[in-house]
Amino acid sequence: MQLGTILWAFWMLREPRRWRWGVPVALTISIExxxxxxxxGILTRDLATTSLLFIIFTTATATFLPWGARPQLATVGVASLAVLWNTVALDLSAAAASYPAVAMILAFVTSVYIAWDSQRDQRERRQAEEALAAAKRHSDAEAEVSAALARVGREMIALVDTPGILECLCRVTTEVLRCGSSQTWIFQPERDAYVLVAGHDALPDAPSADPVQVPRACIAPLLAALQREELVEVDEPAGFPAPEGAGVRLHGALRHGDDIIAIHTAVLSEPESRFSRQQRRLMEGVTQIASLALTNARLVEELGHASRIKSEFVSTISHELRTPINVILGYAEMVEEETPATDPRHVFVRRIAVAGRELLELIESTLEIGRIEAARDEVRLESVPLRAFWTELGQGCARLPRRPEVRLEWDDGVEDVALVTDPRKLKVVIRNLVNNGLKFTERGSVRAKVQLDAEAVVLRVADTGIGIRHEDQELVFEMFRQADGSDSRRFGGSGLGLYIVRRFVRQLGGTITLESAPREGSTFTIVLPRLAAAPTARNAA
Structure with a gap:
């Protein structure tokens, strides 16, 4: 019966929520x-059996009942009184009661220690569980912060324009902080004020068409606080206008070095709410990412501005150089025509003409690069009679400078079809490839050929020149690059021709491939979509 009572009490005390009423009930049962x-024991006059039962009972309660030292001490006290009552009622001698008494005292003390040790273990286990739960909550919060900041970083670092970054900043701030609204105020030195440039959700209304601005002097205390701290949380607007009924404001600085270039503000929608520690950490991370993104955007803008100035300068200089070069070439051709081939001056005049054409080629390539970088190289498609276009292009390429040992073989079996393309770009492509072949071929030939396949128009320019190593075949299509980039290279050139060729071929919707090996020549193959070609009316008939 006693063991069953203990087991029932153990089942009842397994849940801590039952302890408030379960412990008193278990103590009452223990007293009973x-x-x-x-x-x-009094009725049976058997002190030994009664003592053994008390030892088993107190040991069992200490072992199986998770109620701690105090209830166990109370149980031991009641058991001691019951044993004393039993001993007095039986009128036993001291010698007869001594051994059971010693055994019970040891059992009672041991049971109290067991209960105390169990209580300590439970307390330590509970503290460990609470610490583990707190660590898990902290880890989950850190993971949530990291995931949110990673998302902010992905969205903002991908942008390189300042307005886009600021709009993204306000949007993601409102979303990840779950606040009512957010605004960004950027400092404009010419106004000596912070101007509202971006916002999300509720925005202060502007009284006129002028942008909302706050003079720097009006927010001097806030600026001083942001110089000392990353974030400043205020209950009042602190000089910035805000929607009516808005709550607490959290200000963060967007920095460029030590300078505060903008102030980013998050506003809670509920007046009584406060920003949590997690929200403050998110705000701090968001402002740091935004500062980095704005710095990158400024660098990109400055580089773009410098590139535009450079391109405009190079374009202007190239235009100015083209006129005197054409004059030089014109007079050189006139002198060359009037000078007999046996005259030693004929060689000098020819060298002047060759150098002038090379310089003119460099100027033309530079102008093309300028148009490409300025996005003024749009494709202008038109219907081009392929045979007439190819014949005229061959006549122009025949005048390109080349060594006497080099032949230019031009395909004259071109079908009379109409090709829808940009004739200027296609002419530049073929001319650059032919000129490239003539320049790098010391003896042999340069062959230009057109082929109409079932699905494509194929143009090939092959030479028997010096060839290109496999590892250099991608490099030659880069700007200002040649297979031989050393200062002592045998062949001149700017390294722009093939870059322009691949750029124009891609604009025309085609592809270009190169097959080459050292001392075996090179073959450039251009494939334009067959859909771009259509037969002329005469051939169709």
Missing amino acids: VCITTAAS
Whole structure:
């Protein structure tokens, strides 16, 4: 019976929420068990059995009941009184009661220690569980912060324009902080004020067409606080206008070095709410990412501005150089025509003409690059009679400078079809490839050929020149690059021709491939979509 009572109490005390009423009930039951056990011992006049029952009972309660030292001490006290009552009622001698008494005292003390040790273990386990739960909550919060900041970083670092970054900043701030609104105020030195340039959700209304601005002097205390701290949380607007009924404001500085270039503000929609520690950490990370993104955007803008100035300068200089070069070439051709081939001056005049054409080629390539970088190289498609276009292009390429040992073989079996393309770009492509072949071929030939396949128009320019190593075949299509980039290279050139060729071929919707090997020549193959070609009316008939 006593063991069953203990097991029932153990089941009842397994849940801590039952302890408030379960412990008093278990103590009451323990008192009842002690009294009945003592009464049974008096009736049977068997102190040894009664003592053994008390030892088993107190040890069992200490072992199985998770109620701690105090309830166990109370149980031991009740059991001691019951044993004393039993001993007095039986009128036993001191010698007869001494051994059971010593055994019970040891059992009672041991049971109290067991209960105390169990209580300590439970307390340590509970503290460990609470610490583990707190660590998990902290880890989950850190993971949530990291995921949110990673998202902010992906969205903002991908942008390189300042307005886009600021709009993205306000949007993601409102979303990740779950606040009512956010605004960004950027400092404009010419106004000596912070101007509202971006916002999300509720925005202060502008009284006129002028942008909303706050003079720097009006927010001097806030600026001083942001110089010392990353974030400043205020209950009042602190000089910035805000929607009516808005709550607490959290200000963060967007920095460029030590300078505060903008102030980013998050506003809670509920007046009584406060920003949590997690929200403050998110705000701090967002402002740091935004500062980095704005710095990158400024660098990109400055580089773009410098590139535009450079391109305009190079374009202007190239235009100015083209006129005197054409004059030089014109007079050189006139002198060359009037000078007999046997005259030693004929060689000098020819060298002047060759150098002038090379310089003119460099100027033309530079102008093309300028148009490409300025996005003024749009494709202008038109219907081009392929045979007439190819014949005229061959006549122009025949005048390109080349060594006497080099032949230019031009395909004259071109079908009379109409090709829808940009004739200027296609002419530049073929001319650059032919000129490239003539320049790098010391003896042999340069062959230009057109082929109409079922699905494509194929143009090939092959030479028997010096060839290109496999590892250099991608490099030659880069700007200002040649296969031989050393200062002592045998062949001149700017390294722009093939870059322009691949750029124009891609604009025309085609592809270009190169097959080459050292001392075996090179073959450039251009494939334009067959859909771009259509037969002329005469051939169709």
